[in-house]
Structures are given as structure tokens and as C-alpha cells.
Amino acid sequence: MVYMSTKLREGSMFEHRDVIWILVKKDFKIRYRHSALGFIWSLLNPLSTMTILTVVFSLLLKSGIQNFPIFLLTALLPWRFFSIGTMQATGSIAANPSLVKKIYLPRYVLVLTNNLASFISFLMEFIALLPIMMALGMTLTPHIILLPAVMIIEFLMVLGISLGLAALSVFYRDFYQIWEIVLQLGFFLSPIFYDPNIIPERYRFYYSLNPVTRIIESTREILLYNALPTAFDLATPLLIAVLLLAVGYTIFRRLEPRFAEET
Amino acid sequence: MNIIEVEDLWKKFKIPHERKNTVLDTIASTLSLFGGRRSTFEEFWALKNVTFDVAKGGSIGIIGENGSGKTTLLRIIARVMRPDQGRISVNGRIAPMLELGLGFHPELTVKENVVVFGTIMGLKREKLRKQIESIVEFAELKRFEDAPLNTLSSGMQMRLAFSVAVETDAEIILVDEALAVGDMEFQRKCLDRFKEFKKQGRTIVLVSHDMNLVTEFCDNALFLSRGEIVASGNTREVIKEYIRRVESQSVSLLTSDQATIA
Numbered sequence: 001m002v003y004m005s006t007k008l009r010e011g012s013m014f015e016h017r018d019v020i021w022i023l024v025k026k027d028f029k030i031r032y033r034h035s036a037l038g039f040i041w042s043l044l045n046p047l048s049t050m051t052i053l054t055v056v057f058s059l060l061l062k063s064g065i066q067n068f069p070i071f072l073l074t075a076l077l078p079w080r081f082f083s084i085g086t087m088q089a090t091g092s093i094a095a096n097p098s099l100v101k102k103i104y105l106p107r108y109v110l111v112l113t114n115n116l117a118s119f120i121s122f123l124m125e126f127i128a129l130l131p132i133m134m135a136l137g138m139t140l141t142p143h144i145i146l147l148p149a150v151m152i153i154e155f156l157m158v159l160g161i162s163l164g165l166a167a168l169s170v171f172y173r174d175f176y177q178i179w180e181i182v183l184q185l186g187f188f189l190s191p192i193f194y195d196p197n198i199i200p201e202r203y204r205f206y207y208s209l210n211p212v213t214r215i216i217e218s219t220r221e222i223l224l225y226n227a228l229p230t231a232f233d234l235a236t237p238l239l240i241a242v243l244l245l246a247v248g249y250t251i252f253r254r255l256e257p258r259f260a261e262e263t
Numbered sequence: 264m265n266i267i268e269v270e271d272l273w274k275k276f277k278i279p280h281e282r283k284n285t286v287l288d289t290i291a292s293t294l295s296l297f298g299g300r301r302s303t304f305e306e307f308w309a310l311k312n313v314t315f316d317v318a319k320g321g322s323i324g325i326i327g328e329n330g331s332g333k334t335t336l337l338r339i340i341a342r343v344m345r346p347d348q349g350r351i352s353v354n355g356r357i358a359p360m361l362e363l364g365l366g367f368h369p370e371l372t373v374k375e376n377v378v379v380f381g382t383i384m385g386l387k388r389e390k391l392r393k394q395i396e397s398i399v400e401f402a403e404l405k406r407f408e409d410a411p412l413n414t415l416s417s418g419m420q421m422r423l424a425f426s427v428a429v430e431t432d433a434e435i436i437l438v439d440e441a442l443a444v445g446d447m448e449f450q451r452k453c454l455d456r457f458k459e460f461k462k463q464g465r466t467i468v469l470v471s472h473d474m475n476l477v478t479e480f481c482d483n484a485l486f487l488s489r490g491e492i493v494a495s496g497n498t499r500e501v502i503k504e505y506i507r508r509v510e511s512q513s514v515s516l517l518t519s520d521q522a523t524i525a
């Protein structure tokens with residue numbers, strides 16, 4: 001007689017809120033406890049990248065983009081969240097074998113908490129650098145109330161990609177290295193230090209498939225161009241985010257039953 | 264209704280002959296596959312047709328040689344692994360003590376680690392907040408409560424983890440091996456806690472090689488060998504059977520163990 005095992009109840013995210021919250025806090029503490037400067041490093045990194053890129057492109061190459069430092073920061077911060085968020089989460093299952101093998105936690109919790117910690121860092125960086133951006137000439141308008149929506153859409157993208165990467169890297173340990181290369185490429189394929197309008201018309205469609213592009217453009221519209229993103233501007237990245245989430249989650253669910261045997 | 268019911272449980276592992284852990288390896292072997300070489304693996308049944316029940320408030324010891332499937336069985340009960348076939352029902356909350364100190368981080372303080380591990384073990388936040396002092400005191404680590412964990416000896420860390428784990432209010436307690444940690448005095452405290460659990464009517468599933476411990480704690484025992492139940496029932500009888508087998512077959516068991524690995 002062959003039975004299939006009974007489907008086990010997993011418990012809702014709400015039921016696991018304590019674990020999620022504690023793991024986010026733990027992750028966050030560990031990120032910043034390690035060094036004396038702690039969070040300051042999180043600010044120095046984008047600021048130094050901004051300075052280098054400003055010197056190279058604005059002063060040496062005379063790119064001619066207005067407000068170049070702000071132009072850079074409004075892209076660097078979301079880019080940092082995207083790259084650090086997905087990279088850190090890639091190992092979140094494989095690097096925690098005991099949390100996978102020795103206790104039952106819904107495994108997505110490990111990815112989610114990692115992403116949430118990155119997201120909080122991102123928000124803190126943003127808030128901390130806001131005065132600097134304003135000192136550099138950025139004016140705050142009521143449009144900023146739309147910024148959280150853009151940030152949340154980016155979070156969903158990061159979560160979707162992270163779920164897929166974290167699951168795959170349980171089976172293929174070099175996914176981290178592969179993703180690192182993809183991100184390196186992504187830095188140049190996103191409009192971080194150049195105007196997206198320089199992309200030739202016939203490549204524009206493929207270019208705009210890059211999820212980060214839409215996020216950067218919406219962020220700039222809100223903070224730099226004082227324009228209100230249209231519903232279409234937000235609907236496209238939201239659609240991409242939902243798609244990424246669906247794909248990532250499906251991969252994750254497929255591979256999850258074998259996590260305990262492979263970690 | 265029994266609190267744990269396991270019926271006709273089978274669990275299979277695949278052991279690849281060459282392990283492919285990277286995308287590069289996989290691409291390389293896929294390409295050579297066209298040349299006729301196939302990647303091969305061996306199937307290995309870690310559990311075969313395992314059936315048993317545990318009554319509410321009962322206690323069962325799982326014994327058997329290394330590689331007999333004890334830990335796999337415990338992991339399936341803990342929901343960490345899924346069986347390939349069979350039915351398992353668990354009617355209560357589980358405190359899996361398969362490893363103590365899950366989620367411990369060396370750079371966090373003793374108290375912070377108590378909160379992390381306690382939450383992972385399913386303790387409620389209010390309960391942890393109220394009991395953190397008594398947990399640290401039970402572990403005899405009051406002096407170090409704000410010190411980073413890595414300043415503690417490994418024995419002290421185990422004591423801390425154990426003190427958190429026993430705060431659980433789950434009905435079912437799964438224990439793999441280490442029931443008693445630390446020095447002799449602390450070991451006594453540990454065992455006393457487990458006796459309390461039994462008195463409170465909680466269900467205990469214990470995997471151990473320590474026959475004295477199994478005799479002391481378990482009403483029933485299960486003797487697994489190479490994934491199959493060889494004997495089950497009254498603890499003393501099962502242990503007697505186990506010892507008899509080990510003594511008469513020690514040579515053949517050893518060779519068959521090696522065959523399984525190879």
C-alpha cells in the first residue's frame with residue numbers, strides 16, 4: 001500500500017512574525033557590530049563611489065548631466081540595495097544548514113529576513129544621505145510620498161530574485177559567483193552614471209527589461225525631476241516585480257523539499 | 264488517538280557517484296554525456312516500512328547502530344525531511360532538540376542569543392522576556408549575560424542552549440543524543456528537567472546510544488537496523504535484543520555497514 005505523506009501545515013507569515021522579526025534584528029546587528037564605524041561604512045561606500053564617478057564623468061569626461069552627484073546618488077542607493085540584497089540572500093539557505101536540517105522553519109523565512117535586513121539598511125542610508133543630497137541642491141517636493149511605493153516594488157523584485165538564487169545555490173554552489181558577474185554587468189546596463197536616452201532606439205525595449213532601470217528612473221523622477229511618475233511608470237516595474245516573485249517562488253517551492261538533504 | 268502515528272514510512276536517499284555541486288561541473292558532465300557517459304547514482308533506503316505509534320505522554324527510545332536511520336526518522340517527525348512514502352501524523356507542538364543553540368551567533372551577547380535561539384525554538388516573546396533572567400541563571404552564566412557568546416567556553420555555550428531549550432512548552436520533545444551537557448552537576452540538572460517533562464505528561468522521543476539513559480527515560484523502545492525495525496516494545500526487552508544482536512553479529516554488522524557506505 002502506498003500513501004503519500006500528509007501535507008504538512010506550514011503556518012502563516014503572521015504566525016512566524018516573532019521569528020522573522022528576531023532574525024531580522026540579529027542579521028542587522030551582525031552587519032554593523034563587526035566594525036567600529038559600523039553604519040558609517042554604509043554611507044561612505046555610496047559617497048565615495050559618487051565622488052569617483054563625479055570626478056571621472058562630470059569633470060574629466062564632461063558628460064554634461066545636470067546635478068550629477070544627485071543624479072548618481074538617486075541611482076546608487078537603489079542599486080546598492082538591489083545588488084547587496086540579492087547577493088547576501090543567495091547564501092541564506094546554503095549557509096545555514098542547521099536551521100534547515102535541525103528544525104522546521106518555513107525556509108522562505110531565511111531569505112525574507114535577510115532581504116528585510118538589507119531593506120532596512122537601504123532605508124537608513126537613504127534617510128542619512130537625504131541632507132547631503134539636499135545640500136547638493138536637491139529640493140524636496142510632496143512627490144516624495146510616492147517614493148515608498150517605488151522602494152516596496154524594488155523590495156519585491158529583490159525578494160523574487162533572492163528566492164530563486166537562494167534555492168538554486170543550495171544545489172549549485174557557484175551561483176553566487178555567477179550572480180556576482182551578472183551584477184557587474186548590470187551596473188553598466190543600468191542608467192546609473194549615464195542618461196538612458198543615449199541607448200539607441202532599437203535596443204531600448206531590451207534595455208528597459210532590466211528591472212533596476214525602471215526603479216532608478218522612477219526614483220529620479222520623484223527626487224530629481226520633481227515629476228510625478230505616471231501610473232504606467234509604476235505599473236511596469238510592479239508587473240516585473242510580481243513576475244520575478246512568481247518565478248522565484250516557484251523555483252523555491254520546487255527545490256525546497258530537498259534542501260535538508262543537500263545543505 | 265496517538266500523539267505520533269507513523270505508518271509504512273519509507274525514505275530514500277540518492278548517493279551520486281560523483282558529486283556535482285557547481286553549474287560548471289554540471290555543464291561539463293552534460294557535455295560529456297553526449298559522448299555516452301552518464302552520471303550515475305545509487306539509491307539507498309534510509310528507512311524501510313517503519314510503523315509505530317507513540318501514545319500521548321509516552322516516551323520512546325530509538326536505538327540502533329550508526330547509519331541505521333535513527334536521525335532520519337527523527338528528522339521526518341520534526342518535519343525537516345519528507346518521506347518518500349508512508350503516512351505520519353503528529354498531533355501536537357514539537358520541540359525539536361536535534362541540535363542545541365540553533366542560530367547562536369558568536370558576536371551577539373549571551374542574552375541576545377537566548378532571545379534568538381528561544382524564538383527559533385518557538386518560545387513566545389513575552390515568555391522569553393519574563394524568563395530571560397531565570398534562563399541565564401539556570402545556565403549559571405549570570406556574570407556573562409552581556410558578554411559576547413564567543414567569550415564563553417563551548418561547554419558554557421551548550422549549557423546556555425540547553426537552558427533555553429528546556430523552557431519549551433511543546434507537548435512533544437524530540438532529542439538527538441545529547442540530553443545531558445556540561446559538568447556532572449549540570450548534567451544532573453538536565454536529567455531532572457527531563458524527569459519533570461515526563462511527570463508533566465509530555466511525550467519524549469529520544470535517540471541515543473546510551474542504553475542506561477534509554478532504560479531510565481523510555482517506556483518503549485524501537486530498534487532500527489539498516490532502516491528497518493528489528494524489535495519494538497518494552498524498553499528492556501528491546502535493549503536485550505539489541506545487545507544480543509550486537510554481540511553475535513558485531514563482525515557482520517560492521518561489514519554490512521561498510522557495504523552501505525561504499
